[in-house]
Amino acid sequence: xxxxxxxxxxxxxxxxxxxxxxxxxxxxxxx
Amino acid sequence: xxxxxxxxxxxxxxxxxxxxxxxxxxxxxxxxxxxxxxxxxxxxxxxxxxxxxxxxxxxxxxxxxxxxxxxxxxxxxxxxxxxxxxxxxxxxxxxxxxxxxxxxxxxxxxxxxxxxxxxxxxxxxxxxxxxxxxxxxxxxxxxxxxxxxxxxxxxxxxxxxxxxxxxxxxxxxxxxxxxxxxxxxxxxxxxxxxxxxxxxxxxxxxxxxxxxxxxxxxxxxxxxxxxxxxxxxxxxxxxxxxxxxxxxxxxxxxxxxxxxxxxxxxxxxxxxxxxxxxxxxxxxxxxxxxxxxxxxxxx
Numbered sequence: 001x002x003x004x005x006x007x008x009x010x011x012x013x014x015x016x017x018x019x020x021x022x023x024x025x026x027x028x029x030x031x
Numbered sequence: 032x033x034x035x036x037x038x039x040x041x042x043x044x045x046x047x048x049x050x051x052x053x054x055x056x057x058x059x060x061x062x063x064x065x066x067x068x069x070x071x072x073x074x075x076x077x078x079x080x081x082x083x084x085x086x087x088x089x090x091x092x093x094x095x096x097x098x099x100x101x102x103x104x105x106x107x108x109x110x111x112x113x114x115x116x117x118x119x120x121x122x123x124x125x126x127x128x129x130x131x132x133x134x135x136x137x138x139x140x141x142x143x144x145x146x147x148x149x150x151x152x153x154x155x156x157x158x159x160x161x162x163x164x165x166x167x168x169x170x171x172x173x174x175x176x177x178x179x180x181x182x183x184x185x186x187x188x189x190x191x192x193x194x195x196x197x198x199x200x201x202x203x204x205x206x207x208x209x210x211x212x213x214x215x216x217x218x219x220x221x222x223x224x225x226x227x228x229x230x231x232x233x234x235x236x237x238x239x240x241x242x243x244x245x246x247x248x249x250x251x252x253x254x255x256x257x258x259x260x261x262x263x264x265x266x267x268x269x270x271x272x273x274x275x276x277x278x279x280x281x282x283x284x285x286x287x288x289x290x291x292x293x294x295x296x297x298x299x300x301x302x303x304x305x306x307x308x309x310x311x312x313x314x315x316x317x318x319x320x321x322x323x324x325x326x327x328x329x330x
Contacts, residue, residue: 012169015138019161022145026154 050132053122057105057133058098066097066192069215072322073196076211076274081200089152089199093192095144096160100188102137103168106130111176114237117230148195155198163191176238179245182223190215210268211325217265218318220258221294224251225311229304252297255310259294263287266321275325282324286317 070093074086105112105123113124122128141164149157167188174181190212197208227234227241228251234241243251266283269275275283293313300306 015141016165016169018142019145019165020158022142023149023154023157023161026149026157029150030154 049127053128054102054132054136057102057122057128057136059101059105062101063094063097067094068319069322070192070196072326073193073208073211074200075196075326076193077197077200077208079200085152085199086196088147089156089196092144092147092152093160093195095140096148096164097192099137099139099141099144100164100167102133102140104172106133106137107168107172108175111237111239115233117233148199152199153202155202155204156195159191159195159198163188163195175240177240179240179242181240182220182227182242185223186216186219189219205272207269207272207274210265210272210274211322213265213268214262214321215318217258217262218314221255221262221290222311222314222318224255224258225307225314227251228307229311248303252294255297256291256294259287259291263291269325276328279324279328283321286321290314290317 067090070090071086074081074089105121108118109121109123109130112118112121119125123130123133145157145161145164148160167185171181171185171188174184193211193215194204194208197211198204224242228243228248231241231243231248235244242254263284266287267280270280290313293310297303297306297310
């Protein structure tokens with residue numbers, strides 16, 4: 001098994017924010 | 032000298048093939064294929080003629096995000112996967128790919144797919160895909176270790192793909208679209224309960240909380256019957272909302288009743304695993320035929 005430390009919670013939070021921001025940006029730019 | 036270089040090139044190309052093969056396995060191609068079919072069905076069922084180029088872009092971009100979700104799921108579950116015989120040979124626990132590569136592969140693929148869906152197709156398609164991706168990776172996957180209820184949570188991302196297809200064509204959703212979503216939402220519960228009953232001992236050994244091990248097999252059997260009945264009722268919603276005609280009603284009713292019969296037989300089945308395997312195999316064609324029939328009778 002790998003000894004890689006788990007990805008930090010803030011990193012997952014950042015990924016979630018980016019994933020939600022992309023379509024919202026799409027809406028904003030498409031106005 | 033040239034022989035040494037040649038040998039080096041051969042080794043490199045072998046390494047490349049090994050990593051590429053591992054990356055493909057990381058995407059769970061079977062699951063991804065099923066999602067592609069349900070996305071395409073959503074696009075076909077949406078009002079108006081489906082635009083082929085948009086359909087292809089939607090399906091490819093959704094495939095990228097689904098592949099990413101599966102890669103990140105394997106990244107997060109690498110410790111559990113290493114404990115089960117069935118999953119021990121997956122790319123990360125077998126050491127064919129490092130966890131970091133799987134992580135970055137998933138992150139980059141997800142962002143790329145969401146950018147294409149949001150900017151090339153429609154932001155609503157991107158938003159739905161984003162919600163499915165995040166609820167699968169960040170809610171369902173960690174919840175699997177904690178509660179058997181995760182099964183129900185997991186049905187939400189699993190049922191969103193037809194909505195992505197629908198939104199890609201219309202840029203909006205409707206009650207008819209939600210009825211197609213509802214079929215997939217309910218269908219997954221007996222489908223995944225069948226797998227959980229079939230592999231109950233494996234999951235128990237790996238320390239995963241699944242319905243049949245937590246609530247007991249008889250409760251799981253009763254849930255299979257209840258959700259199969261609910262599935263029959265829900266499958267009759269689309270015709271009330273302008274989708275599918277009489278042929279669809281006949282096919283969906285016949286298949287729905289057949290699944291209930293299989294589910295009820297579980298109460299008296301002498302061999303539990305054989306019954307669960309049979310139920311699992313019956314649920315796959317159910318979805319394909321019901322959705323296919325809906326698409327064929329689309330107005």
